[in-house]
Amino acid sequence: MSWTAATLLASDPPWELQAEVLAEVYRFRVEARSSGDCPGLVEVKRIRALAQRALIRRWEEDLGSPSAGLATVEAIRPHLSRWVERRHGTLSFRLTQVLTGHGCFGRYLHWIARREMTPSCQECGAPSDTARLRTRHATP
Structure with missing residues (x-):
């Protein structure tokens, strides 16, 4: 960070x-x-x-x-x-991940951690799984 x-x-x-x-x-x-x-x-x-x-x-x-x-x-x-x-309001582990973009997101896991083969979203198939994409998934 x-x-x-x-x-x-x-x-x-x-x-x-x-x-x-x-x-x-x-x-x-x-x-x-x-x-x-x-x-x-x-x-x-x-x-x-x-x-x-x-x-x-x-x-x-x-x-x-x-x-x-x-x-x-x-x-x-x-x-x-x-x-x-x-x-x-405190900063939780998950909120910090969303605000920084460093967390269990395909793009981060592929780019930094090399733990994913691609940066794509496993949920919706979007080409880049990011915190911003995840917040859109969570919006009703």
Whole structure:
């Protein structure tokens, strides 16, 4: 699994973007203190929230041209802010397989693991058995 896919599944933005959020909050506090103000908790939280939204926008832009983890990025990027802010739901073994495309799918088993003779779907005969094809099978 790629670093891009792993951090995306973990809802963990790249550290350089997280560092920018921390730097923005720090700059705000320094500027406020240099002008004689003592920023309150509410104001610091507001600045942190603004910086966090900017982080999500920047991360979404960066995910626009991933070098790896394409299936995962395609699945999560359209819902990035909701994915990161979710407060429930865990990643099960099967969900991780679907989101990464690495699992018991003919294409993966043929291409990576060499455990299948062809990448075709044994269920419907499609030429390439992928996570996307399987989710279409499961849709009523």
